[in-house]
Amino acid sequence: HHVDRQTVFVSVSRFYVRGIAVPAEQSHVTGTNDFQVLILGGGVAGVMAAETLHHRGIDNFKIIEARSVLGGRMKNFLFGVPGRQYVLELGADWIHGTQANNGPSNPIFDLARKHNLSTQPNHYRGSMTIDYMQTFNDAVENFAALTVGGGERILRGLVDTTTRSGYSLLGAKPRTPHEIASEYYQFDWEYAQTPEQSSWLASSWANNFTFNSGQGGFSTENLLTIDQRGFASIIQSEAAEFLSKEQVLFNATVKTIKYSNDRVSVSLSDGSSLSADYALVTFSLGVLQHDGISFEPALPTWKSEAIHGMAMGTYTKIYLQFPEKFWFDTEFALYADHERGWYPVWQSLDMDGFFSGSGILFVTVTGDFSKRIESLSDEAVKEEVLTVLRSMYPNATIPEPDAFYFPRWLSDPLYRGSYSNWPSSFLKSHHTNLRATVDRRLWFGGEATSLKYFGYLHGAYYEGQKMAEEIAHCIESAVCVGLPHVEEISSSHPYIASDFI
Numbered sequence: 070h071h072v073d074r075q076t077v078f079v080s081v082s083r084f085y086v087r088g089i090a091v092p093a094e095q096s097h098v099t100g101t102n103d104f105q106v107l108i109l110g111g112g113v114a115g116v117m118a119a120e121t122l123h124h125r126g127i128d129n130f131k132i133i134e135a136r137s138v139l140g141g142r143m144k145n146f147l148f149g150v151p152g153r154q155y156v157l158e159l160g161a162d163w164i165h166g167t168q169a170n171n172g173p174s175n176p177i178f179d180l181a182r183k184h185n186l187s188t189q190p191n192h193y194r195g196s197m198t199i200d201y202m203q204t205f206n207d208a209v210e211n212f213a214a215l216t217v218g219g220g221e222r223i224l225r226g227l228v229d230t231t232t233r234s235g236y237s238l239l240g241a242k243p244r245t246p247h248e249i250a251s252e253y254y255q256f257d258w259e260y261a262q263t264p265e266q267s268s269w270l271a272s273s274w275a276n277n278f279t280f281n282s283g284q285g286g287f288s289t290e291n292l293l294t295i296d297q298r299g300f301a302s303i304i305q306s307e308a309a310e311f312l313s314k315e316q317v318l319f320n321a322t323v324k325t326i327k328y329s330n331d332r333v334s335v336s337l338s339d340g341s342s343l344s345a346d347y348a349l350v351t352f353s354l355g356v357l358q359h360d361g362i363s364f365e366p367a368l369p370t371w372k373s374e375a376i377h378g379m380a381m382g383t384y385t386k387i388y389l390q391f392p393e394k395f396w397f398d399t400e401f402a403l404y405a406d407h408e409r410g411w412y413p414v415w416q417s418l419d420m421d422g423f424f425s426g427s428g429i430l431f432v433t434v435t436g437d438f439s440k441r442i443e444s445l446s447d448e449a450v451k452e453e454v455l456t457v458l459r460s461m462y463p464n465a466t467i468p469e470p471d472a473f474y475f476p477r478w479l480s481d482p483l484y485r486g487s488y489s490n491w492p493s494s495f496l497k498s499h500h501t502n503l504r505a506t507v508d509r510r511l512w513f514g515g516e517a518t519s520l521k522y523f524g525y526l527h528g529a530y531y532e533g534q535k536m537a538e539e540i541a542h543c544i545e546s547a548v549c550v551g552l553p554h555v556e557e558i559s560s561s562h563p564y565i566a567s568d569f570i
């Protein structure tokens with residue numbers, strides 16, 4: 070058992086008993102705690118945090134994971150009828166942005182190369198079946214103008230607005246189903262929420278830092294994993310290089326997190342508990358928003374405000390397998406309905422280089438449409454999907470699919486959504502608070518705490534590393550202050566009484 074060197078945590082406050090000043094009971098110096106660090110969650114952030122601690126010579130940690138595998142929202146499944154079965158991805162599917170020339174490389178791309186992940190370039194713009202290419206290209210240009218304009222707005226120090234007002238200010242006002250489907254593909258399909266629900270500034274930098282090599286990003290390339298070991302195999306193979314069996318507790322669901330100035334203790338659903346000098350919470354923002362975990366004491370208001378101020382999007386891939394292919398020969402096609410978001414983006418896997426002969430295609434819905442279909446039966450969703458396909462191919466006889474599946478990310482208590490999205494009401498200080506340490510012992514890190522790369526695998530990767538570096542620093546030095554927070558976020562231009570006269 071480890072002996073904590075941080076006597077700085079001994080409480081110096083005093084309280085009064087019957088009018089006599091007495092020293093507060095000294096918080097006992099740790100050394101009784103089970104571990105130096107508990108890493109809560111075994112997704113990308115949790116595994117990268119573990120690796121970072123290990124490299125810093127700190128091995129007295131434990132990952133606590135509810136499932137029986139590492140990878141989190143990198144989650145695969147076996148799809149298809151016997152003889153035509155494939156490992157496909159329910160969660161993350163792409164390496165977004167790889168590397169341009171000698172610029173920065175996406176760390177997920179680096180891991181994929183290291184562990185020989187099989188991938189295929191996915192051509193978002195160059196392999197699309199639609200008969201309104203000009204409208205589509207206009208939407209591509211509108212999105213480029215939007216993100217460049219957002220970048221300029223950031224540099225000029227202007228306040229945020231919604232992405233919708235950004236689009237409107239630039240003159241992009243989609244009205245027809247074709248215009249709407251084209252804009253949806255550029256925006257909602259990536260951010261998993263609508264332009265109305267999203268920050269103009271944050272969606273701009275999120276795009277620039279991942280895809281725009283001229284703005285410090287990786288590259289415009291998107292690699293789709295086709296690896297039959299599953300995308301998560303890169304995280305699992307990486308973990309196998311340093312993690313021992315005893316350092317992970319699988320099938321263990323965290324219920325309560327108690328924290329104080331000198332320890333964190335975590336209770337699991339089986340009634341057992343573990344304690345540590347520090348804990349790093351990597352659970353999805355959705356889990357924190359849904360009160361799936363109870364904190365004792367309750368989290369401070371500044372932290373709760375940040376947790377509820379950021380948004381969680383949902384991204385749902387609906388997989389179908391047919392006896393044979395009857396659809397488009399490109400990688401993508403769009404369906405333009407009068408209702409924005411109605412089964413809009415179709416993607417074929419029955420293609421050379423992907424899973425030729427598989428009979429598999431999938432359609433993606435996002436945001437409120439994901440929420441809507443999660444409340445329907447599989448059968449009802451299948452019927453809606455088939456109705457759309459039949460209207461896309463009125464001359465084809467479309468049979469019942471041999472296999473049909475979609476995940477319910479929003480209802481899943483381990484995720485409560487797919488990935489975070491930044492609303493225009495979320496400010497820089499809110500982000501500081503989302504990331505900040507509570508009572509120096511309780512740390513938060515994962516895709517949602519990443520300023521530059523929220524929503525992405527590489528965001529989770531860097532946040533896991535960053536938080537572990539900070540915790541290692543706390544362990545190694547006598548002073549630990551943690552990441553700072555803003556106690557109260559106030560307006561620089563507050564409303565005053567005379568405004569309302």
Ligand SMILES: Cc1cc2nc3c(=O)[nH]c(=O)nc-3n(C[C@H](O)[C@H](O)[C@H](O)COP(=O)(O)OP(=O)(O)OC[C@H]3O[C@@H](n4cnc5c(N)ncnc54)[C@H](O)[C@@H]3O)c2cc1C
Nearest residue numbers: 110112113114135141142161162163323515516525526529
């Ligand atoms: C449908 C979908 C598509 C996506 N597509 C892409 C993509 O193509 N490219 C990309 O870069 N990113 C994509 N993402 C985002 C990416 O998957 C995430 O950003 C990243 O995986 C988050 O990692 P994390 O470690 O922060 O969180 P998680 O992966 O959520 O890790 C947290 C872990 O905590 C566990 N956990 C939760 N609650 C408890 C509990 N109470 N007790 C114990 N354990 C618990 C979970 O099981 C999980 O393993 C996608 C996500 C989804 C869902």
